[in-house]
Amino acid sequence: MRIGRRRQATAVAVAVIGGLLGSVSVAPAATAAPADPGRPAVGSADRTDSPRTPSVWPRPQSLRTTGPAVELGSQATLVAAPDADPYAVEQARALLRGAGVRTLHESLPGGGPVVRVGGSGAVEALRALRAPDRADLPSGGYRIAVGQVSGRATVALDGLGADGLFHAVQTLRQLIADGSVAGVTVRDWPGTAVRGMAEGFYGEPWTSEERLAQISFMGRTKQNRYLYAAGDDPYRLARWREPYPAEKRADFRALAERAHAEHVTLGWAVSPGQAMCMASDQDVRALTRKIDAMWALGIRVFQLQFQDVSYSEWHCDLDAETFGSGPKAAARAQARVAGALARHLEERHPDAAPLSVLPTEFYQDGATDYRTALAAELDDRVQVAWTGVGVVPKKITGGELAGARAAFRHPLVTMDNYPVNDYAQDRIFLGPYTGRDPAVASGSAALLANAMEQPSASRIPLFTAADFAWNPKGYDPAASWRAAIDDLAGGDADAREALLALAGNSAGSVLGAEESAYLQPLFDAFWSSRADAARRDRAADGLRAAFSVMRGAPERLKTPADGRLTEE
Missing domain, CATH: 3.30.379.10 (Chitobiase/beta-hexosaminidase domain 2-like)
Structure with a gap:
């Protein structure tokens, strides 16, 4: 009896995929036929039905x-x-x-x-x-x-x-x-030259051990950029002038060492706009000293963030005298600081990756006074970060990317706010990466997905985002989602069943999909079978198996990610 129930529980858990396939919304250009779970997945350029062909992720081009x-x-x-x-x-x-x-x-x-x-x-x-x-x-x-x-x-x-x-x-x-x-x-080959993730959420930053584990995950999934931009780190915000404490500096060195071994470029974002006189040469020199200090710790790419800067409130009289007031003034001030930093990097650290700027208007559509002024003043060496049209957009199209590129007139770093959950802290978003045109991957200077506060759980959607970035034209969200769960389960069949239930019950997000969609057919089958005892028993067994998997999930989830997933 237990063996029969166990097999049925496995079948029901796998049915999560069916629920997702029925509710996930995918951008038309990125849509692929649902993969047969019993058939190996291969690259889009060369496909074969041979049972000897293994599954490889990210999905190869050929x-x-x-x-x-x-x-x-x-x-x-x-x-x-x-x-x-x-x-x-x-x-x-x-x-x-x-x-x-x-x-x-x-x-x-x-x-x-x-x-x-x-x-x-x-x-x-x-x-x-x-x-x-x-x-x-x-x-x-x-x-x-x-x-x-x-x-x-x-x-x-x-x-x-x-x-x-x-x-x-x-x-x-x-x-x-x-x-x-x-x-x-x-x-x-990679379809996107720079692809990876940002630790950019507001909330409790990840621990050193969690970051090290995440870097190893990135290496095996062929991601090559990690941007540290923790929303509540004072040493990159109001206290940006101050050096990190010794313990934190040691953490950065260890992270840089691991990143180097995993072929991941380690990035650091600074947001000085709330505590900086941008017309002051002294403050600019303080910023370059902080950049030099971070370089010494192993950081090799930098981002300036101005997302919360006011157009009318300066932090020194010199800024008001130099730039004036309004969107154009703010753009000129930000461009001045970015230009000085770009020149400093070129002179002192010529091996640094291009500097990027997250502007105040990072999610709006089209040209504005601010964007036009920033485009005109910004150093040609600087890239511009954006999140798509909207802070957490349901879709990002190639046309929107082209529009943003035309407005900013600089290469774009797409900082996608999925699966980040700091705006919905009672939720985790475990559905696959969807709604992004392949042109967003190929047309971006970099494509970074913003992770959740839960690093191990984030690996399910981040795995799929990495798969999309590597081979956007061959991307199959459902097959990639299955592979992400397998990767996190680490070969443990019990953990895989629990992860299927967890992810199936947490699939809904701004991107689409319906929460717990895989259960609805089971409910429908049960209610429609009341007149037939045999059908009713089969339907009840299906529901019982599904809920048995959920009931046992907490215990089974103690295994993945070295036990960190349970705490998350």
Whole structure:
């Protein structure tokens, strides 16, 4: 009896997907056919129905099965190019050992299959395996091929730019199962050059341990930008002039070290507008000193935020004398500070990523006096952040992006306020990322999703946002949502059932979807079956199974994310 109930509970939990598919609203250009849960998901450019083709996330641009899997066995040979990314190589070693390789040679001839990581040897092996050429692969792109080269089982990985090889290893991790590497050929690249998340909510900032865990999550999901912009951190707000306490500085150093290893660029946002004389050279120098201090801690990209600045209230007489009053005056003042900071970064830290500015009018539509003045005065090196049309918009279209770009006349950083929940603190938003045109990903200088105060729970929607940003044209929100739950469950079937119930019951948000939609068909079936005892019993069993999963969820949710999810 228990076995039967357990199977039924699993089936009901999986039915969450059906509820979501019936209620999730997706921008037309991003819509994909619902994936069959029993069929592997592959890239949009090359699709195959072969059962041997594994699921890889973010969804590759091209992945196809080209031969049988390669058995790794008890020994293998890892050949890494001398200049190969050391973090990619180290992760490749760990993957092979985790797959059962007890003896790992690192020079030829060695023994067992050969795994080539970068360099001319990998390129030659890819050519021998008839993998598509590099051609126009952008930075961050990579190729993988698996098969036989000169009679020896071979896995070859090649990447472009600083991140490509690391991305290849993240895919290799998903190609290994049961001691074998799937016989596939992959040609893949990021659809959005800069993609990631912001810790920008108002509320209790994440702990150091939570941030470190989040950075590791970002690495395996191929995200490359983390912007620290905690809404209640005084050292980036009213007390921006002051250095962080020693403990916090140590936290930033540890975070930067982890980010470097996971190929994530660590960013820091400062919001000085409520406590700064913007016409004062002395205050500008104080700001550049704070930037230098953060650079020393490992920060490599910066954002100036002016979202709460008044058009008529200055914090010194010099500002009123210099800029006047009104939207145009505020724009000129903000542009002055941004320009000074951009020049400082170029002179002192030429390796820094471009500075961005979150303007006062970050969500409005079209040109305004403020936006026009800011566009005219802002340094050409500076990017402009926006959230779409609306603070938390249901949709962001390519047309809206084009309109904002025309108004600001600078590259745009899309700071998407999903799944952030600081405006609804009694809610968590666990539905997939929807309603964004592919053009928003490809047309943004960066695409960052603002996380919830609950970091581990945030991984479900953030996983789907990362999938969209990597391959916006091939994005399937329902399949991505399933994969996000699998990732957070970490292979624990009980945790997966509980997460399906939790996420299904928390799917509704401004983006769309109906809360607990998967339960409605079960209710309907029950009420419509009262005249038929057999149907009524089956319907009652379905409801009972669904609520049994929910009842057991608190205990089952103690496992994911090293137990942090339960506290959240």
